[in-house]
Amino acid sequence: MKKGVYSIGGIIILLFAAFVFVLVPALAGQSDASSLPEYGSYNGVPIKFEEGTEFYQLANQAVQRMQQQGYDFNQEYSSLYYSLAFTQAFNQVVGPMALRDMTASSGYIVGEKLLDRALIERYYNEAGNYSQAAYNATPEKVKRENQTRTENDLEAQRSYEDLFGTFATLGKAKLYGLKVSSAEIEFIRKMGEDLHGFEYVTFDMRQYPDEKTKEFAEANKDKFAKYDLTVITLDDEAKAKDVLKRLSNSEITFDDAVTSYSTKILGNSDTGKITQNRRHQIAEQFKDEAALEKVLALSSGGTSEAVELNNGWAIFRCDGEAVPCDTEDADELRVVSGYIFSHEKGLVEDYYNAIANDFIAAAATSDFDEARSKFEKAKGTIAPFALNYNNTTLVGRSSLGDTAELSGATTNENFLKSAFSLKQGEISAPLVLSSSNNIVVLRCTEIEKGGTSAEDAPRLIGDEITNADAVVVNSAIQASPKIKSNSGEFMAKLTGQN
Numbered sequence: 001m002k003k004g005v006y007s008i009g010g011i012i013i014l015l016f017a018a019f020v021f022v023l024v025p026a027l028a029g030q031s032d033a034s035s036l037p038e039y040g041s042y043n044g045v046p047i048k049f050e051e052g053t054e055f056y057q058l059a060n061q062a063v064q065r066m067q068q069q070g071y072d073f074n075q076e077y078s079s080l081y082y083s084l085a086f087t088q089a090f091n092q093v094v095g096p097m098a099l100r101d102m103t104a105s106s107g108y109i110v111g112e113k114l115l116d117r118a119l120i121e122r123y124y125n126e127a128g129n130y131s132q133a134a135y136n137a138t139p140e141k142v143k144r145e146n147q148t149r150t151e152n153d154l155e156a157q158r159s160y161e162d163l164f165g166t167f168a169t170l171g172k173a174k175l176y177g178l179k180v181s182s183a184e185i186e187f188i189r190k191m192g193e194d195l196h197g198f199e200y201v202t203f204d205m206r207q208y209p210d211e212k213t214k215e216f217a218e219a220n221k222d223k224f225a226k227y228d229l230t231v232i233t234l235d236d237e238a239k240a241k242d243v244l245k246r247l248s249n250s251e252i253t254f255d256d257a258v259t260s261y262s263t264k265i266l267g268n269s270d271t272g273k274i275t276q277n278r279r280h281q282i283a284e285q286f287k288d289e290a291a292l293e294k295v296l297a298l299s300s301g302g303t304s305e306a307v308e309l310n311n312g313w314a315i316f317r318c319d320g321e322a323v324p325c326d327t328e329d330a331d332e333l334r335v336v337s338g339y340i341f342s343h344e345k346g347l348v349e350d351y352y353n354a355i356a357n358d359f360i361a362a363a364a365t366s367d368f369d370e371a372r373s374k375f376e377k378a379k380g381t382i383a384p385f386a387l388n389y390n391n392t393t394l395v396g397r398s399s400l401g402d403t404a405e406l407s408g409a410t411t412n413e414n415f416l417k418s419a420f421s422l423k424q425g426e427i428s429a430p431l432v433l434s435s436s437n438n439i440v441v442l443r444c445t446e447i448e449k450g451g452t453s454a455e456d457a458p459r460l461i462g463d464e465i466t467n468a469d470a471v472v473v474n475s476a477i478q479a480s481p482k483i484k485s486n487s488g489e490f491m492a493k494l495t496g497q498n
Contacts, residue, residue: 036493039090040485042097047090049490054149058089079495086487086494091478098477099156110154115147118154122146163473164466178469180462188461192395192451195384196420196444199368201359201377202405203352203430203439208340210333212351216344217327217336223280224336227296228320230254230272232262233312240306240313247303247315254303254317265311273319280339285309296322341437349432352439356430359441363427368443380405384448387420389413394464396451408435415440423447 038046039055047055062085067073071081123138125131138146165177173179217224232254234240243261246252252260258272266285267274274282279296286292291307298304298318306313326332340347355375363371372379385398391410401410409415415431422428422444431440452460477483 037486037489039086039487039490040094040483042094042484043101043482045097047093049086049494055089055093058092059086062086062088079491082495083487083491086491090485090487094483095474095477096152096156098480098482099159100152101482102159103155106159108155108158110151110158114154115151118150119147122150164470178466180458180465182458184465185457185461186454188394188465189452189454189457192386192388193449195386195446195448195450196422197384197446197448198382198419198442199445200380200382200406200440200442201372201375202380203356203359203441204405205345205348205352205437205439208337208348208351212347213333213337213340214327216340216347217325217333220336221325221327223278223339224325224332225279226277226323226325227274227279227282228300228318228322229267229274229277229282229295230258230317230319231267231274232257232272232315233265233267233309234261234306234314235263235312237306237308237313240315244303244306244315254315257315263312266309266314278335280343285311285314345434349439353430353432356439356441360427360429363441363443368427381445382406384446384450386451387416389416392468394461394468405436405438406433406440408433409440418442419444 036049038048040047047053049056049059063073063082066081066085072078073081120130123131123135125134135143161176163177165174168175232240232243234243239261243252243257247254247257255271258264262272264272266272276282282296283289283292286295287308287310295304295307295316298316300318300320302318304314304316306315325336327336359371359375359377362374369379371377380403383399385400386395388395388398389411391397391401398410400406412431412433412435415433418428418431419442422442424444424447426444428440428442431442433440
């Protein structure tokens with residue numbers, strides 16, 4: 001069975017597995033490879049989709065794998081599928097290049113005996129033994145390519161093994177590579193030892209009653225009045241006053257000034273018409289409340305003074321009377337609801353916190369299930385899990401992040417702290433999960449010991465630590481300024497979209 005140097009290909013694929021999909025069909029019918037721009041480069045070395053190159057081979061293999069997995073490259077998502085395939089192939093090329101770069105910086109040179117032993121594997125027969133006949137039948141050009149690729153693989157493998165060890169071991173420890181402390185393994189094992197299970201109910205803030213929205217709209221009608229304005233935006237006060245003077249002297253029309261002078265950072269890019277035209281939207285652009293009031297008080301056809309905004313200066317023209325908010329109109333109320341959730345969400349949270357507190361009071365005088373029945377709430381359950389911020393596999397993943405209504409809980413410190421502060425049978429205070437627009441009430445149903453056993457920890461947790469280290473190295477490689485991608489132009493040309 002083949003082993004050794006060929007392992008590095010699989011290793012590099014695994015190294016990038018957390019960041020790319022394994023996907024890809026034959027490229028028949030697509031752009032001629034010779035007409036394509038380079039896909040990218042590493043440290044100035046171009047990576048081109050040309051026959052005979054590693055990138056060409058890997059991209060075609062990726063497309064073929066995707067096709068075998070059922071991806072249809074002849075339908076509307078073909079461009080996306082090609083993009084995924086070529087991204088994977090590119091990463092598989094630049095990954096080993098980065099590792100070879102690390103090796104070269106150390107001064108390491110592949111020894112002749114090591115190279116010879118690795119080269120033999122390229123001429124194995126089906127039985128897994130070296131075949132002189134296979135060697136003799138190989139063209140000299142291919143032999144030279146085999147030598148170059150094998151040497152490159154060994155250079156990349158050297159840095160990988162220095163970081164993450166080898167398949168060979170000394171006792172139970174891998175040769176080379178970062179070592180994992182037994183104390184570190186035990187520390188992480190104990191982090192996953194205390195398991196807490198819960199049941200819960202949720203209060204969906206997206207169900208905020210229409211009458212509450214209307215009540216807010218009635219009390220804040222001015223915020224949602226619509227104004228008919230056109231604007232000229234300028235970089236500084238001097239330019240604004242110069243344009244205003246020309247307008248006053250009838251040297252130029254307002255519409256012509258929009259075309260000729262406006263920086264067009266507000267309003268329609270062609271006409272200057274303010275499209276985000278409700279009072280609260282316009283107010284967000286102003287530095288001074290008094291200036292805002294003067295602009296909004298303009299009569300139809302009136303032009304403002306030069307006024308300072310948060311980003312530059314502007315001259316406004318009023319094109320019609322303001323339209324008040326119609327609180328009986330469903331579309332208007334949807335606008336108000338959007339404003340509440342983006343600017344006044346505390347009102348919604350307070351409303352549901354009060355209901356959740358009523359639920360908690362009811363549960364305290366009866367029990368959790370009776371309160372659920374009274375409030376017509378479905379019960380959710382969370383299987384026992386360990387305190388684990390961001391659901392890392394080091395500690396042991398839970399199902400906490402798999403439920404839409406608990407989205408964001410794995411990175412919500414207040415939620416996790418409150419949950420794991422509960423004793424068995426205790427009910428939490430209302431917990432806000434803004435990312436899922438839910439307020440949650442938990443009841444701790446069980447506390448038990450579990451997680452990884454001390455016997456399995458060195459193997460299971462040790463491997464997870466190594467995987468985490470690999471992700472860090474991968475992140476560093478992906479962020480390297482030596483990697484340049486031209487994928488946008490390349491994919492547009494490949495798929496005929498330019």
